[in-house]
Structure formats: structure tokens, C-alpha cells
Amino acid sequence: MVRRAEVFRTKQGIDLLTGHRVTAIDTENRRVVGTTLAGGPFDRSYDRLLIATGSTAVIPDLPGVDLPGVTALKTLEDGRRIKHLLKTDAVRDVIVLGMGYVALEMVETLSALGIRTTMVKPNPVFLPWLAPELGEAVKAEVAANGVGVHAGHRPERIEARNGALKLVCADLELSADMVLVAVGVRPASKLAADAGLELSVSDAVSVDRRLQCSVEGIYSAGDCADAYHVVTGRKTWIPLALRANRAGWAVADNVCGQVNELEGVAGTAVFRVFGMEVARTGLNAAEAKAEGFDAAEMTIKGASRAHTYGKSHPLLVSAVADRKSGRLLGMQIVGREGAAHRINAAAVALHAGMTVAQYTQSDLAYAPPFGPTWDPTLIAANQLMKQL
Amino acid sequence: MVRRAEVFRTKQGIDLLTGHRVTAIDTENRRVVGTTLAGGPFDRSYDRLLIATGSTAVIPDLPGVDLPGVTALKTLEDGRRIKHLLKTDAVRDVIVLGMGYVALEMVETLSALGIRTTMVKPNPVFLPWLAPELGEAVKAEVAANGVGVHAGHRPERIEARNGALKLVCADLELSADMVLVAVGVRPASKLAADAGLELSVSDAVSVDRRLQCSVEGIYSAGDCADAYHVVTGRKTWIPLALRANRAGWAVADNVCGQVNELEGVAGTAVFRVFGMEVARTGLNAAEAKAEGFDAAEMTIKGASRAHTYGKSHPLLVSAVADRKSGRLLGMQIVGREGAAHRINAAAVALHAGMTVAQYTQSDLAYAPPFGPTWDPTLIAANQLMKQL
Numbered sequence: 001m002v003r004r005a006e007v008f009r010t011k012q013g014i015d016l017l018t019g020h021r022v023t024a025i026d027t028e029n030r031r032v033v034g035t036t037l038a039g040g041p042f043d044r045s046y047d048r049l050l051i052a053t054g055s056t057a058v059i060p061d062l063p064g065v066d067l068p069g070v071t072a073l074k075t076l077e078d079g080r081r082i083k084h085l086l087k088t089d090a091v092r093d094v095i096v097l098g099m100g101y102v103a104l105e106m107v108e109t110l111s112a113l114g115i116r117t118t119m120v121k122p123n124p125v126f127l128p129w130l131a132p133e134l135g136e137a138v139k140a141e142v143a144a145n146g147v148g149v150h151a152g153h154r155p156e157r158i159e160a161r162n163g164a165l166k167l168v169c170a171d172l173e174l175s176a177d178m179v180l181v182a183v184g185v186r187p188a189s190k191l192a193a194d195a196g197l198e199l200s201v202s203d204a205v206s207v208d209r210r211l212q213c214s215v216e217g218i219y220s221a222g223d224c225a226d227a228y229h230v231v232t233g234r235k236t237w238i239p240l241a242l243r244a245n246r247a248g249w250a251v252a253d254n255v256c257g258q259v260n261e262l263e264g265v266a267g268t269a270v271f272r273v274f275g276m277e278v279a280r281t282g283l284n285a286a287e288a289k290a291e292g293f294d295a296a297e298m299t300i301k302g303a304s305r306a307h308t309y310g311k312s313h314p315l316l317v318s319a320v321a322d323r324k325s326g327r328l329l330g331m332q333i334v335g336r337e338g339a340a341h342r343i344n345a346a347a348v349a350l351h352a353g354m355t356v357a358q359y360t361q362s363d364l365a366y367a368p369p370f371g372p373t374w375d376p377t378l379i380a381a382n383q384l385m386k387q388l
Numbered sequence: 389m390v391r392r393a394e395v396f397r398t399k400q401g402i403d404l405l406t407g408h409r410v411t412a413i414d415t416e417n418r419r420v421v422g423t424t425l426a427g428g429p430f431d432r433s434y435d436r437l438l439i440a441t442g443s444t445a446v447i448p449d450l451p452g453v454d455l456p457g458v459t460a461l462k463t464l465e466d467g468r469r470i471k472h473l474l475k476t477d478a479v480r481d482v483i484v485l486g487m488g489y490v491a492l493e494m495v496e497t498l499s500a501l502g503i504r505t506t507m508v509k510p511n512p513v514f515l516p517w518l519a520p521e522l523g524e525a526v527k528a529e530v531a532a533n534g535v536g537v538h539a540g541h542r543p544e545r546i547e548a549r550n551g552a553l554k555l556v557c558a559d560l561e562l563s564a565d566m567v568l569v570a571v572g573v574r575p576a577s578k579l580a581a582d583a584g585l586e587l588s589v590s591d592a593v594s595v596d597r598r599l600q601c602s603v604e605g606i607y608s609a610g611d612c613a614d615a616y617h618v619v620t621g622r623k624t625w626i627p628l629a630l631r632a633n634r635a636g637w638a639v640a641d642n643v644c645g646q647v648n649e650l651e652g653v654a655g656t657a658v659f660r661v662f663g664m665e666v667a668r669t670g671l672n673a674a675e676a677k678a679e680g681f682d683a684a685e686m687t688i689k690g691a692s693r694a695h696t697y698g699k700s701h702p703l704l705v706s707a708v709a710d711r712k713s714g715r716l717l718g719m720q721i722v723g724r725e726g727a728a729h730r731i732n733a734a735a736v737a738l739h740a741g742m743t744v745a746q747y748t749q750s751d752l753a754y755a756p757p758f759g760p761t762w763d764p765t766l767i768a769a770n771q772l773m774k775q776l
Contacts, residue, residue, distance in 0.1 A: 230751070240754065241761045242751065242754045242761050242762065242763075243751065245761050245762065246762075263746075263749040264751075265751045266750075266751035267751070268751045268752060268753045269753060269755075270755045270758055271755050272755060272757045272758070277758075279753055281751070281753070338729060340729075340753060340755070340757075340758040341726060341728075341730050341753070341758065341759075342729050342732065343753050344729075344730065344732065344733035344750070344752045344753055344763070345729075345732035345733050345735065345736045346736075347733065347750060347751055347752055347753065348733045348734075348736040348737050348740070348742075348750050348752075349740070350751075351740075351742075351746070351749065351750050351751070352736070352737070352739075352740030352742060352746075354736075354740060358651075358739070358740075359736070361651040361739065362732070362735060363618070363630065363631065363652075363653045363654035363655070363656045363669070363735055363738075363739070364630065364656060364732045364735055365656045365657060365658035365667055365728060365729070365731050365732055365735065366628065366629050366630045366658065367657075367658045367659050367660060367728070369660045369728075370658055370660070370728040370729065371729075373629045373630050373633050374630065374633065375630075375732065
């Protein structure tokens with residue numbers, strides 16, 4: 001934990017009420033009501049209210065999902081449960097449901113502990129939000145590290161059998177000591193919805209650029225709230241740490257009377273799985289088409305260092321643009337080094353609303369240990385120009 | 389060498405005349421004249437002319453600078469001479485004149501060969517174009533790797549004494565087996581100047597956005613030519629590889645009748661010296677003041693990874709802005725990892741003419757192995773906002 005409750009109370013003078021569950025917001029009378037741990041009622045008035053209820057792990061409606069040894073990883077309690085299982089039950093095999101960031105970070109961590117892992121999900125495409133070549137490169141890295149990858153298998157039930165857990169799909173049966181559910185999160189927005197506040201994409205709490213909800217005086221920030229997407233200008237729900245943190249600061253400003261309007265998110269995200277860095281920003285080709293853009297896509301294979309330098313690794317870059325306006329809409333990078341921070345140049349370009357032609361003019365850094373003369377993101381943009 | 393002459397001749401059908409020295413350009417009659425290696429004259433007409441004469445190493449006017457064992461590193465011949473000296477003369481000590489990119493990359497290379505190196509220059513500040521804390525961090529890294537650093541000593545002469553070379557300054561005498569001159573380069577623009585073409589900053593050949601010189605039909609690209617600076621809009625001379633390469637392509641387009649106008653350079657540069665990455669883009673505080681901006685500067689100490697992740701290294705970031713317009717003018721980053729590619733986000737922001745406030749809104753990538761939730765460049769921008 002980054003901060004303990006006492007720090008808020010003693011150092012910051014915040015009246016922090018842990019063990020108080022808010023069950024309803026009375027927007028008319030500006031009050032929140034709920035119950036304490038002891039079961040008694042409580043009731044508080046407010047001038048301004050911030051809803052920062054976060055997100056909750058999606059638990060699929062699957063027979064056996066409540067068996068001991070089946071767990072999500074979202075809360076501190078989940079983390080403690082997993083640590084306990086690993087320590088006391090001599091877990092040697094783990095099935096991971098899902099293939100997102102959390103699922104991939106967990107197979108890496110479990111593998112490092114010497115545990116065999118197997119990933120399962122219904123969608124036959126490993127990372128469907130990545131351009132095909134990039135997704136294949138990540139899948140190959142995961143498989144090369146001994147992880148079983150079963151994409152295209154819908155779990156039907158989990159059974160406890162002979163002291164092990166069995167995951168049953170239509171044409172696949174897997175056995176393990178533990179099942180980790182990592183199929184995504186959803187906004188914890190029920191309290192807001194019950195109070196009559198507007199929800200938007202994915203049922204996230206709808207907020208304006210000042211983080212204010214549909215009812216004046218109520219704000220929302222963090223994984224429960226939506227955001228504007230800087231590429232589409234439309235609402236989106238991409239619950240990541242930087243936006244949550246930035247929104248928290250902005251709410252503080254706005255509540256205190258200092259106007260702070262946020263531009264929104266570009267959908268920039270990065271993770272590492274084993275030796276591979278995976279980064280994205282903006283829209284992929286499918287998202288761009290769904291948003292009504294005339295999407296063009298280009299994938300190139302660059303290098304992480306100058307060819308004269310040696311010790312270089314392939315760097316796959318995929319760039320997406322709108323044929324009509326020439327605008328850069330998104331970029332993705334996968335490689336063993338140099339992918340993570342490289343994505344930020346494209347992210348800034350998205351904020352600036354740059355065309356691909358403008359991006360190709362960027363004076364990016366070059367030295368042999370860090371890349372070729374033309375940065376791979378520039379090579380992708382140069383090649384993409386031919387399609388525009 | 390990246391390309392050998394035969395490739396140009398056979399694969400690309402270019403009439404490549406090596407061993408032909410052009411001594412004059414007759415812009416009136418569109419001819420170049422000169423001498424061949426054999427001493428005979430030659431004479432060629434042109435429709436379009438490209439001047440790509442590059443730059444030459446600055447050799448200080450120093451008694452003894454022509455002694456055997458004193459050499460620059462600019463031409464292939466220089467490289468061969470150095471390799472020969474290292475191999476046959478059992479060089480154990482090298483004095484390096486200058487403390488720029490080439491000087492620093494050479495002390496690293498020589499150190500890796502087990503050779504003791506000592507750097508000397510007149511300016512008492514180690515890297516005067518870096519913010520003080522950043523320059524000190526690089527200097528500490530160089531010194532920690534056993535390199536002698538003598539900033540503030542003007543070389544007066546080099547003497548050959550007892551089989552060694554002696555560098556004499558007013559209050560310092562150093563002895564070595566070899567002296568490497570790395571005090572900078574200048575544009576090889578004499579031919580252009582003699583032909584009446586306009587020169588600009590640092591006597592670089594003046595070109596417009598299409599790389600055309602002051603005389604129609606003559607183009608210039610590479611280290612001999614100038615460029616527009618995207619921050620100031622004025623001419624500048626920053627001879628680096630990406631601009632040279634990009635200008636070459638643009639000349640080809642323009643000569644062939646396809647208009648290709650270049651925005652210019654942001655002054656983005658990066659190098660590695662021992663374990664340290666050093667990156668910059670745009671203007672530093674002194675340059676900003678000299679250009680008439682009301683410069684504000686902020687230096688922060690961030691981290692290369694999330695504090696929960698461990699194995700993090702300090703990352704020093706310095707950002708410069710104009711108080712009047714709020715515009716971001718430049719950024720510098722120094723650290724053991726994560727400095728090189730991080731600079732590109734700021735470089736793109738300079739191309740887009742972003743204010744610091746706009747930059748702080750950037751949705752940059754976050755994951756614990758790659759940085760803290762707020763990218764150090766964002767932290768620098770946030771802190772800089774307080775001065776604006």
C-alpha cells in the first residue's frame with residue numbers, strides 16, 4: 001500500500017472513515033447514507049462529493065467459479081489469498097482465465113516462481129487489439145517461456161476433482177491447483193447509477209472535462225469514471241493509473257474553485273511480459289473503422305539499435321491513419337527493448353492532432369546505441385504515407 | 389562504410405566519379421570544374437546541382453598539432469590512422485582535446501580498450517549546454533570511469549619529448565602517447581561560398597525549406613547545409629545524421645519535381661557515455677534567453693521505474709519554457725536508463741508548438757518497469773507550470 005490510513009488522518013487532517021459502506025447518495029439533500037462495520041447506520045452531508053469507487057474484477061458466470069482455489073486479482077484481499085495459496089498449498093499449476101495485461105503480468109510472475117501456467121479464453125485471437133504481426137510476436141514470447149496458450153476455448157465450468165481443479169471447455173480439459181480469473185474489470189458505478197447520475201461507455205460514471213458528474217457538485221475520478229478520447233473527441237473508458245491520478249488532482253483543483261479542465265486520454269498503455277515490451281496509443285485499425293475513419297494501417301519491422309552498433313533486436317511498429325484527413329490515429333510497438341518509451345512521441349502527436357505527414361517531420365533522437373538514424377516510428381509513418 | 393562505390397554504379401546506374409576534386413562551380417554556365425587524381429582537369433555541366441560536402445574537423449591553431457600521434461576523428465583516413473596507432477605504437481595514454489559527443493564517445497571506446505584517457509578544454513564548464521545538475525551527473529560518470537577531466541585549461545602547444553607527446557597549458561602539463569583532437573566540426577562550405585552562394589549561421593550553406601540554395605537549381609544537404617529551427621523559426625546549424633538523411637531524400641524529391649518542404653530541426657540529440665544516457669531537444673535556458681524568450685527553467689529528479697518495482701535509477705529532467713507565451717522551448721534528460729527515447733515526446737511537442745500546460749495533459753505510457761505513474765518529463769512540466 002502506498003499510503004496508510006493514519007497518514008491521511010494525522011499528516012493531512014482528513015476525516016477518513018474506514019469501515020463505512022455508503023449505500024446511497026441523496027443528491028437532493030446532499031447527503032450520503034450507509035452502514036458501519038458494526039452494522040449501525042451513518043449519514044453525512046456534503047458540499048461537494050467525489051465518487052472514486054474504482055473498478056471491480058469481472059467474475060464470469062461459470063459453475064465452480066466460487067470453489068476454493070479460484071480467485072481474481074483486484075483487491076488487497078485477493079492478493080493475500082493468492083500469496084497464501086502459493087505458500088501453503090504447494091501450487092504447481094495455475095490456469096489463468098483471460099489474456100489481458102493482468103493475466104500476462106501474472107503468468108510472468110508465476111513462471112518466475114517456478115509455477116506452470118496455462119492461459120484460456122474464448123476469443124481465438126491472442127491480443128486482438130494489436131496488429132496481427134505484433135500480437136503473434138507477443139504470443140511467441142509467452143509460449144517460448146513455457147506458458148500454455150489456449151485462445152478460442154470458452155470455459156464451461158470448473159470442477160474440484162481428486163484434490164485438483166479442472167477447467168472444462170467444449171473441446172479442452174485442463175487441470176491445475178489454482179485458477180486465476182483475469183478477464184477484465186468493470187466500473188464500480190452502481191452507487192452513482194442508483195443516485196440517478198448519468199453513466200456512459202461501459203457503464204462508467206459520466207464526467208465533463210472538470211470531472212463533474214451530471215449532477216452539479218458531484219465529481220468522479222479514477223477507474224469508475226469515463227474520459228474524453230483525444231483522437232475521437234468522444235467518451236471512452238480506459239481505466240489506467242495516470243488518468244486516475246491526474247483526474248484526482250484536477251478534482252481537487254475544481255472543488256477548491258480553481259478551474260482545471262482535462263483534455264482526455266489517448267489510450268496510451270504499455271506492459272512488459274517476459275522479455276517483451278508492448279506499447280500502444282490511440283486507435284487500432286478496427287477501432288478507427290468503428291469510429292467512422294477511413295483507416296489505413298502499416299506495419300514495419302525496424303530495429304532497436306543502429307545496424308553498425310550490433311546487439312539490435314527487431315522492433316515491430318504498426319501505425320494507423322485516416323485516409324481522408326491524413327491524421328495519425330494510433331500506433332503500436334512491440335519489441336525486446338525500446339518499445340515502451342518510444343510510444344510517447346506518438347502519444348504527444350495524437351494530443352497535437354498531427355497528420356502522418358507532420359509526424360514524419362519530427363526531429364527524433366538518434367545515436368547508434370538507441371536506434372537507427374530514422375526512428376522506427378518515423379519509418380512506419382513514412383511507409384504509411386504511401387497509403388494516404 | 390554503409391555503401392561501396394560499385395553499388396551506386398552497378399545497382400543504381402549512377403555515374404559516380406571518385407578521385408575527382410571539384411575546385412569551382414560556375415553557376416552562370418551551370419558547370420563544375422576541377423582536377424582528377426592524376427592531376428588532369430575535368431569539367432561537367434549540370435541541370436541541377438547538389439552540394440553535399442559535409443563538414444570538416446576543426447583543428448586548433450596550436451604549435452605541434454601536426455606532430456605524428458596527433459589526430460582528429462572525422463574521415464575514414466583518420467579512423468584508419470587511429471587504429472594503426474593503437475595497434476602498432478602500444479598506446480597506453482590518450483589526451484582528448486574537447487568534451488563534445490565525439491570526445492566522450494572516444495574516451496568510452498578507448499577506456500574499453502584499457503587505455504587511460506584525459507580530456508582537456510578551455511571552457512571551465514564540462515557540458516555547458518546542459519543544465520548544471522545534469523552536466524555534473526555526466527561529469528561524475530565520466531570521472532567514475534577513470535577519465536581525467538580538465539575543463540578550464542587552454543592548450544598552448546603540443547611537444548614531442550622522450551618518445552611521448554606533451555600537452556602544455558598555462559597551469560597544466562599532460563603527457564600521452566596520442567592526442568585526439570575532437571573540438572568540433574565546421575561546414576565544408578568554401579566551394580559554395582566561392583561560387584557566390586549565400587552562407588548563414590556558422591558559415592553553413594543557406595538553404596530554403598526545399599533545400600535550394602540562394603542560386604536556383606543548386607541544392608545543399610547534409611552537414612554543410614543549415615536548417616530552420618522549429619522553436620525559433622530562425623536559421624540554425626546542427627549537423628546531425630537524421631536531418632542530413634532527411635534532407636537528402638527531400639532534395640531527390642525536389643530535383644525530380646515533387647515538392648518536399650522540410651519543417652526543420654528541433655535540435656534533438658542523444659548520446660551514451662559509459663552507463664549514462666544524455667538527451668536534449670530544443671533550447672536550453674541560455675539559448676532561450678539569447679533568442680529573446682523570457683526563459684523559465686525547472687530541473688527535477690525523477691526515477692526510471694516505479695518505486696514499487698525496484699531497480700530504479702535517478703532520471704534528471706530539465707525543462708525550459710517562455711513565460712510570456714507559456715510555450716515549451718526545450719528539454720534535457722540524463723540518467724542510466726530511460727533518457728534516450730523519452731526525449732522524443734518533448735521533441736514532438738516542440739514541432740507541435742505546444743505550451744507547457746498542453747504538454748502536462750499528455751497521456752504518456754505507464755507501467756512499473758518503465759517509469760513512475762507520472763512520466764518524469766510530465767513531472768518537470770508540472771513543476772515548471774508553477775514558474776509560468
